Amino acid sequence: MKLTLGPVLFNWEPEVWRDFYFRVADEAAVDAVAVGEVVCSKRMPFFDDHLPAVLDRLTAAGKEVLVSSLALITLERERRRTEELAHAGEWLVEANDISCIAHLGGRPHVVGPFVNVYNEGTAQWLAAQGARRICLPPELPLQSIAAIAAATPQAEIEVFAFGRAPLAISARCYHARLHKLAKDNCRFVCAADPDGLPVDTLDDERFLVVNGVQTLAHACTNLILDLDDLARANVASLRLSPQHCDMVAVINTFRDVLDGKKPPEQGFQELSAIYPDVPTTNNFLRARATMAKSPGLVG
Template identity: 65%
Template structure:
């Protein structure tokens, strides 16, 4: 079973973003890394100059590199940016919006978890268009994951296994609004929250996390205890979404469990130390509310 590190969804300082990927290249036991800006096109210029060096470092370390498209394409400059990425022959792409297909031509591609693939029919459509791997949305139950993987053995099926779960994307920026700013004059306040801005209920309970125009879960997915069942279901890869913690340590825990060198329960205990302040959840995989923490299926 392979490991994929997804794109950094948060607005980290450019040098931090670069150095994070350098360390991933040198130390993390992951097979594939997705780079680029997926959430907000206004953030793209901050990391653009560092992408070539990051890609070179990752590839030199033996990692496969995928270039992420935007999740939501709406403005003319975003359409232009997407078209240029899709037509860049040297880049393997991961599409996060179906509008990308118009510019891909006959090229193969990967599909990210932001594309709504909920059944084998949709997965089959993407496979016929050239998809070779699909990261399924985090809200799918194990039964649906197994159905898709069984129906399309030619596809590498990936599941979202760690990180705050993406729930929604909007053309409006709640992060800016919360600071009494507009989206066009946001001052990039999202950089103040490297793990998302917490949203609580009126009773003070953790509810959601806001990341610019994106809404994420308050809890973090952790499918460490579900890896045996995922392997049996035909899952080829696990996706780790970067959070404000030691992602090399996270990757090592998932690698050790996937390779059966570490007990899943022990790994999850260690994960709570690495990422201590965020509750862990696997409810979606078990057909329950996403924030729930349930026992692994046998």
């Protein structure tokens, strides 16, 4: 089973972002790496100067490089940027919005988890449009994953296996609103929360995490104890989403368990130490609605 590192969803400092990918290139046992701004187009200029060096470093290290598109396109400049990305042709595109797939015109690409692929018909249609690999939305249960994989042998099926699950993208910026700022004059306050900003319920329970215009789950998805079932469901690749922790250690722990060098239980304990004080869940995979309330595996 392959490992894919998803794009950084948070607003990290440009040098931190660059050095993160440099270290992934040099030290991480990952097969594919997605790079690019998915959440907010206003962040793009900060990383553009570093992007060529990051792409070259990852390629030289033998990683399959994916360049990710925005997940929500609301402005004309975003539409143009997406069209330019689709037509560039130099890198394999990860499409996170259906309009990007239209611009690709049938050329080989990857479909990211922000495209709603909830049934076999959608997956088959995307494969017919040139999708080489489809990362399913993180909220799908194992039964649905197995059905989609069985019906779509022409495309690799990827599952979101680590990280706070991305749940929604909005046209409104939660970070800006919290700081009484307009979205167009947000002062990039989301950069103060490199792992997202926790949201509590009225009962003071951690519920969600906000990241600019994005909403994520508070609990961290962790499927390292479910790898055998995922393999039986014909899952070809696992997606690990960057969090503000030692992601190289996360990647290498998954790789060691996949290669049989460590038992899954040991891998789970190591991941809990690498990303501590965050609840861990596999409830989406197991079709459970229980809210995670404390560190450790929920369910």
